[in-house]
Amino acid sequence: MTNPLILSDGQQAIGRRWNGGQPVEQARILGLARDALDFISATGQWYPFDDYRASRGHHGAPAITEERSTELHERLRKTEAFFERLLDDPTAADEQPGIQVILDALRFISSTRQHEAFTDFLEHLEANAQPYVMxxxxxxxxxxxxxxxxxxxxxxxxxxxxxxxxxxxxxxxxxxxxxxxxxxxxxxxxxxxxxxxxxxxxxxxxxxxxxxxxxxxxxxxxxxxxxxxxxxxxxxxxxxxxxxxxxxxxxxxxxxxxxxxx
Known part of the structure; x- marks a missing residue:
């Protein structure tokens, strides 16, 4: 059975970098990564995500798979680039498993073309709406x-x-x-x-x-x-x-x- 704690590894990596004095752009990047992990959880995609990681998740697939540019695509691109740099940072060696989970989550959403569903989820969170229902x-x-x-x-x-x-x-x-x-x-x-x-x-x-x-x-x-x-x-x-x-x-x-x- 897939391990739900896989996503919590990514959340912990985000939490270690979150601080009250961070730049606005970093807060947006970390927030999107957090929400990407929550999206996979809330939509019940534990098994598809686990299968993705087992088959393609670690092969560096690009996060953006569509040509058209949107605000979400740009945010995904910046977020992926941020965590790719962390993955190569020797001072973050202990966090690599969690960072890889975040990258896999971003790529999973894009490779499965769930931009519209993810946008809806982000709007739901922005509205402080009731728990997400499938x-x-x-x-x-x-x-x-x-x-x-x-x-x-x-x-x-x-x-x-x-x-x-x-x-x-x-x-x-x-x-x-x-x-x-x-x-x-x-x-x-x-x-x-x-x-x-x-x-x-x-x-x-x-x-x-x-x-x-x-x-x-x-x-x-x-x-x-x-x-x-x-x-x-x-x-x-x-x-x-x-x-x-x-x-x-x-x-x-x-x-x-x-x-x-x-």
């Missing part, structure tokens, strides 16, 4: 049928089942497949309550009215607060799967001290 299902039966039929499920990606968050657990060697619940959305809502205290952009008497409003939006924001029957809800939009959902703020996970006192 699929949404109406019910458990639908999700289980998808999981069992999928030739290679996205390992540890997040999916919604009836708008409740679940992880995709998949082990290729044994064909083990499960969809356990997770609480990332609950923790996110608690964090968002502090980061962006609820101010309703719209108010509705019933959930049905709010759902109709959300579905009617041509270009909804990735996240917005609304009031439904006197309770705050997060109106969430996932452009990558064109899914819209309403999450009650009451889902927010309280801290351990609050749970003890209740």
């Amino acid at each position: 699929f949404a299902f109406d019910n458990r039966e639908e999700a289980e049928a998808w999981l069992q039929k999928h030739p290679s499920p996205p390992f540890f990606a997040e999916v919604l089942i009836g708008n409740k968050p679940h992880d995709v657990v998949y082990e290729r060697e044994t064909n083990f497949r499960r969809l356990p619940r997770n609480r990332r959305l609950h923790r996110y809502l608690a964090w968002l309550q502090e980061f962006d205290p609820p101010v309703a952009q719209a108010s509705f008497a019933t959930l049905e009215e709010a759902e109709a409003w959300l579905m009617s939006q041509t270009h909804p924001a990735r996240r917005a607060w609304v009031m439904i029957g006197g309770e705050f809800y997060l109106a969430a939009y996932y452009p990558n799967i064109n899914h819209r959902a309403l999450f009650p703020l009451s889902m927010a996970e309280r801290n351990p001290e609050e749970r003890k006192s209740s």
Whole structure:
């Protein structure tokens, strides 16, 4: 089974270079490298990335495989060049495994032509939006049928089942497949309550009215607060799967001290 800690090696290499006084350009480079690793993780591409590393990842494939120039292509080029220099730096010899993982991640995204998906992911992060989701299902039966039929499920990606968050657990060697619940959305809502205290952009008497409003939006924001029957809800939009959902703020996970006192 692929080792998820491979990506953490790259994150550690980034963390060792991150500092408050760094130049803006270096922060952008390190940030893009961090986000590239997170993209592979959030989209459940552990196995494809591992296969890429085993077959081509260490052969110096160029990160940019398309001729057209875009801002993302230029950022990828600068980020790759930065870490290529580090790879040749004798003072960074102990960090070479992590640096190589970063280079492989950048090249993997480009060689598989995932620039559009990566751009969407970056915009999702920029908006401080809800945890990234790869699929949404109406019910458990639908999700289980998808999981069992999928030739290679996205390992540890997040999916919604009836708008409740679940992880995709998949082990290729044994064909083990499960969809356990997770609480990332609950923790996110608690964090968002502090980061962006609820101010309703719209108010509705019933959930049905709010759902109709959300579905009617041509270009909804990735996240917005609304009031439904006197309770705050997060109106969430996932452009990558064109899914819209309403999450009650009451889902927010309280801290351990609050749970003890209740």
